[in-house]
Amino acid sequence: MTPSETPLAAIAPTVVGRDAWPTRRHLLGVGELPRRDVFRILLLRPNHRLGNTLLLTPLLSELERRYPGAEIDLVTGCEAADEVFAGFRQVRHIFQLTRRPGHHPLRLLRTLLRLRRARYDLAIDGTRGSRSGRLLLFLSGARHLLGLPGSKRELREGGSAWKTALAHAPDHFSLDGVYALRCAMGLSFPEQEESWPPLRIHLGAEERASGRALLLDLLGHEPDGNHRVIALFPNATGSKRLCSEWWLALVDALTTAHPELCFIEMLPAHGQSQLLSRFPAFYSSNVRRMAAVLAQCDGYISADCGVMHLACAAGVPTLGLFTRDNLTRYRPRGQHDEALCVAGLTPVQVAAAAAPFVHALQR
Numbered sequence: 001m002t003p004s005e006t007p008l009a010a011i012a013p014t015v016v017g018r019d020a021w022p023t024r025r026h027l028l029g030v031g032e033l034p035r036r037d038v039f040r041i042l043l044l045r046p047n048h049r050l051g052n053t054l055l056l057t058p059l060l061s062e063l064e065r066r067y068p069g070a071e072i073d074l075v076t077g078c079e080a081a082d083e084v085f086a087g088f089r090q091v092r093h094i095f096q097l098t099r100r101p102g103h104h105p106l107r108l109l110r111t112l113l114r115l116r117r118a119r120y121d122l123a124i125d126g127t128r129g130s131r132s133g134r135l136l137l138f139l140s141g142a143r144h145l146l147g148l149p150g151s152k153r154e155l156r157e158g159g160s161a162w163k164t165a166l167a168h169a170p171d172h173f174s175l176d177g178v179y180a181l182r183c184a185m186g187l188s189f190p191e192q193e194e195s196w197p198p199l200r201i202h203l204g205a206e207e208r209a210s211g212r213a214l215l216l217d218l219l220g221h222e223p224d225g226n227h228r229v230i231a232l233f234p235n236a237t238g239s240k241r242l243c244s245e246w247w248l249a250l251v252d253a254l255t256t257a258h259p260e261l262c263f264i265e266m267l268p269a270h271g272q273s274q275l276l277s278r279f280p281a282f283y284s285s286n287v288r289r290m291a292a293v294l295a296q297c298d299g300y301i302s303a304d305c306g307v308m309h310l311a312c313a314a315g316v317p318t319l320g321l322f323t324r325d326n327l328t329r330y331r332p333r334g335q336h337d338e339a340l341c342v343a344g345l346t347p348v349q350v351a352a353a354a355a356p357f358v359h360a361l362q363r
Contacts (some may be wrong), residue, residue: 027154028146030161031186033122041072042115042123042140043177046097046132048077050287050306053084054199054313056126059177060088061197066185073118075111075136083287087202116141126177148180171328174199199313199333201291211292218264218280218293227262228361230254231294231311233302234275235268240304240323244274246347251275253351258358264297266290266307299361301354304330312337319357321350336360 041063045056053076063072071092074085077099085091095111116139123142125133128150137145148166149158155166165183169176175196203211215229216222223229234247254261265275267283284290290307291314294300300311301319309332311318317336320327323343331339338357342350 026145027149027158028144028184029158030165030183033144033146033181033184033186035066035185038067038121038144039070040118040120040122041067041070042118042120042142043072043074043126044123044133044136044140045126045130046075046077046136047130048079048099050078050080050084051309052127052306053078053081054201054306054309055174056177057084057088057200057313058174058197059124059126059181060085060091061200062178062181064088064090065197066181070121073120075115080287084201086288087200087204112136112139115139119143122146124177124181127173128176146180146184148176170196172196172331172333173329174333196333198335199309201288201310201313203288203292203295203314207288207292208295210289211294211296214282214289214293215264215296218282219262220280223262223298227260228258228298228358229296230261230263231266231297231300231316232263232275232279233266233268233300233305233307233311235307236303236305242303242321242323242342244276248275248278249347250350251278253348254354254358257351257355260362261358266294266302299357308332317357317361319354 043056043059045052047053060072063070070090072090073093073095074081074091075095075097077097078084081094081096085094097111098107120140120142122144123137123140123146125137125147127133128148134147137147148169149155149162155163169179178197219229232247232251234244235241251263263279265273265279265281267273267281271283273281282293287310291310294311294316295314297316299317299319301321302308303321303323308318308320312332312334315334318332318334319337320332320339321342322339325341327339327341331337340350340353
Protein backbone atom coordinates (compact mmCIF):
# COMPACT_ATOMS: atom_id res chain seq x y z
CA MET A 1 0.00 0.00 0.00
CA THR A 2 1.40 3.38 -1.03
CA PRO A 3 1.19 6.45 1.21
CA SER A 4 -1.58 7.88 -0.99
CA GLU A 5 -3.63 4.75 -0.37
CA THR A 6 -3.05 4.67 3.36
CA PRO A 7 -6.45 5.12 5.07
CA LEU A 8 -6.96 7.47 7.98
CA ALA A 9 -7.85 4.51 10.18
CA ALA A 10 -4.37 3.06 9.65
CA ILE A 11 -2.30 6.17 10.34
CA ALA A 12 -4.32 7.89 13.09
CA PRO A 13 -3.14 5.63 15.96
CA THR A 14 0.49 6.26 14.98
CA VAL A 15 0.04 9.99 14.53
CA VAL A 16 -1.93 10.56 17.71
CA GLY A 17 -0.19 8.04 19.87
CA ARG A 18 -1.57 4.90 21.44
CA ASP A 19 -2.23 6.65 24.75
CA ALA A 20 -4.79 8.89 23.05
CA TRP A 21 -6.56 6.00 21.38
CA PRO A 22 -10.11 5.69 22.78
CA THR A 23 -10.56 2.76 25.16
CA ARG A 24 -14.36 2.91 25.05
CA ARG A 25 -16.54 4.06 22.22
CA HIS A 26 -19.88 5.27 23.48
CA LEU A 27 -22.37 7.17 21.37
CA LEU A 28 -25.14 9.20 22.89
CA GLY A 29 -28.35 7.31 23.42
CA VAL A 30 -31.86 8.49 22.67
CA GLY A 31 -32.70 11.41 24.97
CA GLU A 32 -29.20 11.66 26.49
CA LEU A 33 -28.09 14.96 24.92
CA PRO A 34 -28.78 18.00 27.13
CA ARG A 35 -30.70 20.86 25.55
CA ARG A 36 -28.54 23.41 27.38
CA ASP A 37 -24.88 23.92 28.22
CA VAL A 38 -23.68 22.88 24.75
CA PHE A 39 -21.59 25.73 23.35
CA ARG A 40 -18.63 24.19 21.51
CA ILE A 41 -19.72 21.89 18.71
CA LEU A 42 -17.59 19.93 16.24
CA LEU A 43 -19.09 18.65 13.00
CA LEU A 44 -17.16 15.94 11.15
CA ARG A 45 -17.38 15.16 7.43
CA PRO A 46 -13.87 14.34 6.11
CA ASN A 47 -14.91 14.11 2.46
CA HIS A 48 -13.70 16.20 -0.48
CA ARG A 49 -16.83 16.16 -2.66
CA LEU A 50 -18.93 19.29 -3.05
CA GLY A 51 -22.21 17.40 -2.93
CA ASN A 52 -21.42 15.62 0.32
CA THR A 53 -20.39 18.95 1.84
CA LEU A 54 -23.63 20.66 0.80
CA LEU A 55 -25.58 17.76 2.31
CA LEU A 56 -24.31 18.92 5.72
CA THR A 57 -26.14 22.25 5.52
CA PRO A 58 -29.47 20.95 6.93
CA LEU A 59 -27.62 19.79 10.05
CA LEU A 60 -25.96 23.20 10.41
CA SER A 61 -29.37 24.87 10.17
CA GLU A 62 -30.70 22.49 12.81
CA LEU A 63 -27.79 23.18 15.16
CA GLU A 64 -28.27 26.93 14.80
CA ARG A 65 -31.92 26.44 15.72
CA ARG A 66 -31.34 24.13 18.69
CA TYR A 67 -28.20 25.78 20.08
CA PRO A 68 -28.33 29.44 19.00
CA GLY A 69 -25.60 30.47 21.45
CA ALA A 70 -23.02 27.92 20.33
CA GLU A 71 -19.99 28.02 18.05
CA ILE A 72 -19.49 25.32 15.43
CA ASP A 73 -16.21 24.02 14.01
CA LEU A 74 -16.04 21.66 11.03
CA VAL A 75 -13.61 19.05 9.76
CA THR A 76 -13.83 18.59 6.00
CA GLY A 77 -11.80 17.59 2.97
CA CYS A 78 -13.70 19.87 0.59
CA GLU A 79 -11.67 22.75 -0.83
CA ALA A 80 -14.86 24.78 -1.34
CA ALA A 81 -16.02 24.42 2.26
CA ASP A 82 -15.25 28.06 3.12
CA GLU A 83 -17.55 29.17 0.30
CA VAL A 84 -20.30 26.68 1.13
CA PHE A 85 -20.49 27.59 4.83
CA ALA A 86 -19.77 31.32 4.54
CA GLY A 87 -23.37 32.31 5.30
CA PHE A 88 -23.77 30.27 8.49
CA ARG A 89 -23.41 32.72 11.36
CA GLN A 90 -22.24 30.21 14.00
CA VAL A 91 -19.45 28.56 12.01
CA ARG A 92 -16.15 29.58 13.64
CA HIS A 93 -13.36 27.51 12.13
CA ILE A 94 -13.04 25.00 9.30
CA PHE A 95 -10.30 22.39 9.57
CA GLN A 96 -9.16 21.27 6.12
CA LEU A 97 -7.94 17.70 5.68
CA THR A 98 -6.10 16.74 2.52
CA ARG A 99 -7.46 14.07 0.21
CA ARG A 100 -4.43 11.92 1.09
CA PRO A 101 -3.71 12.35 4.81
CA GLY A 102 -1.00 9.69 4.59
CA HIS A 103 1.10 12.24 2.67
CA HIS A 104 0.76 14.84 5.44
CA PRO A 105 1.00 13.10 8.83
CA LEU A 106 2.26 16.21 10.64
CA ARG A 107 -0.68 18.25 9.40
CA LEU A 108 -3.04 15.52 10.56
CA LEU A 109 -1.32 15.43 13.94
CA ARG A 110 -1.70 19.19 14.38
CA THR A 111 -5.39 18.98 13.48
CA LEU A 112 -6.10 16.15 15.89
CA LEU A 113 -4.26 17.88 18.72
CA ARG A 114 -6.20 21.10 18.10
CA LEU A 115 -9.46 19.17 18.18
CA ARG A 116 -8.61 17.58 21.50
CA ARG A 117 -7.40 20.86 23.03
CA ALA A 118 -10.68 22.56 22.10
CA ARG A 119 -12.57 20.33 24.57
CA TYR A 120 -15.78 20.29 22.58
CA ASP A 121 -19.09 19.80 24.34
CA LEU A 122 -20.47 17.88 21.37
CA ALA A 123 -18.92 16.16 18.36
CA ILE A 124 -21.13 14.88 15.54
CA ASP A 125 -20.39 12.38 12.81
CA GLY A 126 -22.70 13.88 10.20
CA THR A 127 -23.62 10.72 8.30
CA ARG A 128 -23.76 6.97 8.41
CA GLY A 129 -21.13 4.85 6.69
CA SER A 130 -18.03 7.06 6.98
CA ARG A 131 -15.24 5.15 8.72
CA SER A 132 -13.02 8.23 8.80
CA GLY A 133 -15.80 10.36 10.27
CA ARG A 134 -16.52 7.81 12.97
CA LEU A 135 -12.82 7.45 13.81
CA LEU A 136 -12.37 11.22 14.15
CA LEU A 137 -15.47 11.30 16.32
CA PHE A 138 -13.93 8.91 18.84
CA LEU A 139 -10.58 10.71 18.70
CA SER A 140 -12.06 14.19 19.16
CA GLY A 141 -12.09 14.07 22.95
CA ALA A 142 -15.53 15.72 23.00
CA ARG A 143 -17.76 15.40 26.07
CA HIS A 144 -20.67 14.02 24.03
CA LEU A 145 -20.34 11.89 20.87
CA LEU A 146 -23.24 11.76 18.42
CA GLY A 147 -23.90 9.69 15.33
CA LEU A 148 -26.55 7.30 14.10
CA PRO A 149 -25.55 3.78 15.21
CA GLY A 150 -24.15 1.92 12.23
CA SER A 151 -22.43 -1.24 13.43
CA LYS A 152 -23.92 -4.20 15.28
CA ARG A 153 -21.93 -3.20 18.35
CA GLU A 154 -23.25 0.35 18.31
CA LEU A 155 -26.80 -0.90 17.86
CA ARG A 156 -26.35 -3.29 20.75
CA GLU A 157 -24.93 -0.57 23.00
CA GLY A 158 -27.69 1.86 21.94
CA GLY A 159 -30.40 -0.53 23.07
CA SER A 160 -33.98 -0.87 21.95
CA ALA A 161 -34.61 2.89 21.90
CA TRP A 162 -32.20 3.42 19.01
CA LYS A 163 -33.55 0.39 17.16
CA THR A 164 -37.06 1.83 17.43
CA ALA A 165 -35.85 5.29 16.36
CA LEU A 166 -33.95 3.98 13.35
CA ALA A 167 -37.10 2.28 12.08
CA HIS A 168 -38.57 5.77 11.56
CA ALA A 169 -35.43 7.49 10.25
CA PRO A 170 -35.81 9.53 7.05
CA ASP A 171 -34.15 8.01 4.02
CA HIS A 172 -32.37 11.05 2.63
CA PHE A 173 -28.62 11.29 3.18
CA SER A 174 -28.78 14.94 4.26
CA LEU A 175 -31.06 14.13 7.21
CA ASP A 176 -28.91 11.53 8.97
CA GLY A 177 -27.31 14.08 11.29
CA VAL A 178 -30.53 16.05 11.80
CA TYR A 179 -32.41 12.93 12.84
CA ALA A 180 -29.58 11.78 15.12
CA LEU A 181 -29.59 15.18 16.84
CA ARG A 182 -33.36 15.22 17.36
CA CYS A 183 -33.35 11.68 18.71
CA ALA A 184 -30.44 12.36 21.08
CA MET A 185 -32.25 15.45 22.38
CA GLY A 186 -35.32 13.34 23.07
CA LEU A 187 -37.61 15.41 20.90
CA SER A 188 -41.10 14.07 20.49
CA PHE A 189 -41.92 12.12 17.37
CA PRO A 190 -44.50 14.66 16.08
CA GLU A 191 -41.74 17.29 16.08
CA GLN A 192 -39.49 14.93 14.15
CA GLU A 193 -42.16 14.72 11.44
CA GLU A 194 -42.24 18.49 10.90
CA SER A 195 -40.65 20.10 7.86
CA TRP A 196 -37.04 19.07 7.62
CA PRO A 197 -34.42 21.82 7.11
CA PRO A 198 -33.52 22.18 3.42
CA LEU A 199 -30.13 22.31 1.77
CA ARG A 200 -29.02 25.90 1.94
CA ILE A 201 -26.24 28.15 0.69
CA HIS A 202 -26.92 31.60 2.12
CA LEU A 203 -26.56 34.17 -0.66
CA GLY A 204 -26.53 37.86 0.21
CA ALA A 205 -28.42 40.58 -1.65
CA GLU A 206 -25.27 41.72 -3.44
CA GLU A 207 -24.47 38.18 -4.55
CA ARG A 208 -28.00 37.73 -5.93
CA ALA A 209 -27.80 41.04 -7.77
CA SER A 210 -24.46 40.02 -9.24
CA GLY A 211 -25.95 36.67 -10.31
CA ARG A 212 -28.79 38.50 -12.03
CA ALA A 213 -26.37 40.75 -13.89
CA LEU A 214 -24.27 37.77 -14.97
CA LEU A 215 -27.34 35.95 -16.30
CA LEU A 216 -28.44 39.00 -18.28
CA ASP A 217 -24.97 39.26 -19.78
CA LEU A 218 -25.12 35.59 -20.79
CA LEU A 219 -28.54 35.92 -22.43
CA GLY A 220 -27.86 39.32 -23.95
CA HIS A 221 -31.32 40.52 -22.96
CA GLU A 222 -33.78 40.71 -20.09
CA PRO A 223 -35.76 37.42 -19.78
CA ASP A 224 -39.41 37.98 -20.65
CA GLY A 225 -42.44 36.37 -19.11
CA ASN A 226 -42.96 34.06 -22.07
CA HIS A 227 -39.71 32.13 -21.63
CA ARG A 228 -38.16 30.01 -18.90
CA VAL A 229 -34.38 29.88 -18.44
CA ILE A 230 -33.10 26.38 -17.68
CA ALA A 231 -29.51 25.82 -16.53
CA LEU A 232 -27.95 22.54 -17.68
CA PHE A 233 -24.91 20.83 -16.22
CA PRO A 234 -24.28 17.87 -18.54
CA ASN A 235 -21.46 16.34 -16.51
CA ALA A 236 -21.00 13.93 -13.60
CA THR A 237 -18.53 11.35 -12.35
CA GLY A 238 -18.27 7.69 -13.31
CA SER A 239 -21.42 5.79 -14.19
CA LYS A 240 -23.59 8.80 -13.32
CA ARG A 241 -22.40 10.66 -16.40
CA LEU A 242 -24.56 10.81 -19.53
CA CYS A 243 -22.84 11.41 -22.87
CA SER A 244 -23.03 14.65 -24.85
CA GLU A 245 -25.11 13.06 -27.61
CA TRP A 246 -27.69 11.96 -25.03
CA TRP A 247 -27.91 15.47 -23.59
CA LEU A 248 -28.27 17.12 -26.99
CA ALA A 249 -31.08 14.72 -27.85
CA LEU A 250 -32.78 15.52 -24.54
CA VAL A 251 -32.55 19.28 -25.18
CA ASP A 252 -34.03 18.81 -28.66
CA ALA A 253 -36.91 16.79 -27.21
CA LEU A 254 -37.53 19.35 -24.47
CA THR A 255 -37.45 22.23 -26.97
CA THR A 256 -39.95 20.48 -29.24
CA ALA A 257 -42.34 19.80 -26.37
CA HIS A 258 -41.77 23.14 -24.61
CA PRO A 259 -40.73 25.87 -27.06
CA GLU A 260 -40.86 28.46 -24.25
CA LEU A 261 -37.67 27.03 -22.72
CA CYS A 262 -34.25 28.55 -23.29
CA PHE A 263 -31.02 27.06 -21.96
CA ILE A 264 -27.66 28.02 -20.55
CA GLU A 265 -24.82 25.58 -19.94
CA MET A 266 -22.89 25.49 -16.67
CA LEU A 267 -19.35 24.36 -17.49
CA PRO A 268 -17.45 21.78 -15.41
CA ALA A 269 -14.03 22.29 -13.85
CA HIS A 270 -12.16 21.66 -17.11
CA GLY A 271 -13.96 24.63 -18.67
CA GLN A 272 -15.07 22.96 -21.91
CA SER A 273 -18.57 22.81 -23.31
CA GLN A 274 -20.22 19.39 -23.37
CA LEU A 275 -23.01 20.63 -25.69
CA LEU A 276 -21.00 21.75 -28.74
CA SER A 277 -21.24 25.38 -27.53
CA ARG A 278 -24.87 25.55 -28.68
CA PHE A 279 -25.94 27.63 -25.68
CA PRO A 280 -24.60 30.53 -23.63
CA ALA A 281 -22.07 29.02 -21.24
CA PHE A 282 -21.02 30.05 -17.75
CA TYR A 283 -17.81 29.06 -15.99
CA SER A 284 -16.65 29.83 -12.48
CA SER A 285 -14.35 28.10 -10.02
CA ASN A 286 -16.16 29.96 -7.21
CA VAL A 287 -19.07 28.00 -5.76
CA ARG A 288 -20.92 31.05 -4.49
CA ARG A 289 -20.69 32.83 -7.85
CA MET A 290 -22.08 29.74 -9.57
CA ALA A 291 -24.88 29.50 -6.98
CA ALA A 292 -25.74 33.17 -7.53
CA VAL A 293 -26.29 32.59 -11.26
CA LEU A 294 -28.27 29.38 -10.64
CA ALA A 295 -30.53 31.20 -8.20
CA GLN A 296 -31.65 33.53 -11.02
CA CYS A 297 -32.70 30.72 -13.36
CA ASP A 298 -36.22 29.32 -13.59
CA GLY A 299 -35.02 25.72 -13.42
CA TYR A 300 -32.01 23.42 -13.45
CA ILE A 301 -31.43 19.94 -14.92
CA SER A 302 -28.45 17.63 -14.46
CA ALA A 303 -27.37 14.17 -13.47
CA ASP A 304 -26.68 13.32 -9.82
CA CYS A 305 -23.67 15.48 -8.94
CA GLY A 306 -22.41 18.17 -6.60
CA VAL A 307 -23.73 20.99 -8.81
CA MET A 308 -27.19 19.41 -8.60
CA HIS A 309 -27.06 19.79 -4.81
CA LEU A 310 -25.70 23.33 -5.25
CA ALA A 311 -28.70 24.26 -7.40
CA CYS A 312 -31.02 22.77 -4.81
CA ALA A 313 -29.25 24.72 -2.04
CA ALA A 314 -29.52 27.92 -4.11
CA GLY A 315 -33.30 27.47 -4.26
CA VAL A 316 -33.78 26.94 -7.99
CA PRO A 317 -36.29 24.18 -8.95
CA THR A 318 -34.05 21.22 -9.71
CA LEU A 319 -34.56 18.07 -11.76
CA GLY A 320 -32.04 15.32 -11.03
CA LEU A 321 -31.49 12.55 -13.58
CA PHE A 322 -30.25 9.35 -11.93
CA THR A 323 -28.68 6.40 -13.71
CA ARG A 324 -28.99 4.27 -10.58
CA ASP A 325 -31.97 3.51 -8.36
CA ASN A 326 -30.82 5.64 -5.42
CA LEU A 327 -33.20 8.56 -5.80
CA THR A 328 -34.64 8.30 -2.31
CA ARG A 329 -31.22 8.66 -0.70
CA TYR A 330 -29.68 11.41 -2.87
CA ARG A 331 -32.44 13.23 -4.76
CA PRO A 332 -32.69 17.04 -4.63
CA ARG A 333 -34.89 17.97 -1.69
CA GLY A 334 -36.36 21.37 -2.53
CA GLN A 335 -40.09 22.03 -2.49
CA HIS A 336 -40.28 22.16 -6.29
CA ASP A 337 -37.55 19.61 -7.03
CA GLU A 338 -37.99 16.30 -8.83
CA ALA A 339 -35.88 13.24 -9.64
CA LEU A 340 -36.09 10.66 -12.42
CA CYS A 341 -34.36 7.34 -12.88
CA VAL A 342 -33.30 7.46 -16.54
CA ALA A 343 -31.63 4.05 -16.77
CA GLY A 344 -32.88 2.36 -19.93
CA LEU A 345 -34.87 5.40 -21.08
CA THR A 346 -34.34 7.34 -24.30
CA PRO A 347 -33.96 11.13 -24.20
CA VAL A 348 -37.45 11.47 -25.73
CA GLN A 349 -38.92 9.32 -22.94
CA VAL A 350 -37.08 11.36 -20.31
CA ALA A 351 -38.39 14.61 -21.82
CA ALA A 352 -41.93 13.22 -21.61
CA ALA A 353 -41.39 12.15 -17.98
CA ALA A 354 -40.03 15.64 -17.18
CA ALA A 355 -43.23 17.34 -18.38
CA PRO A 356 -44.75 17.79 -14.87
CA PHE A 357 -41.51 19.48 -13.70
CA VAL A 358 -41.50 21.85 -16.69
CA HIS A 359 -45.17 22.69 -16.35
CA ALA A 360 -44.69 23.55 -12.67
CA LEU A 361 -42.16 26.19 -13.69
CA GLN A 362 -44.90 28.13 -15.44
CA ARG A 363 -47.01 28.63 -12.30
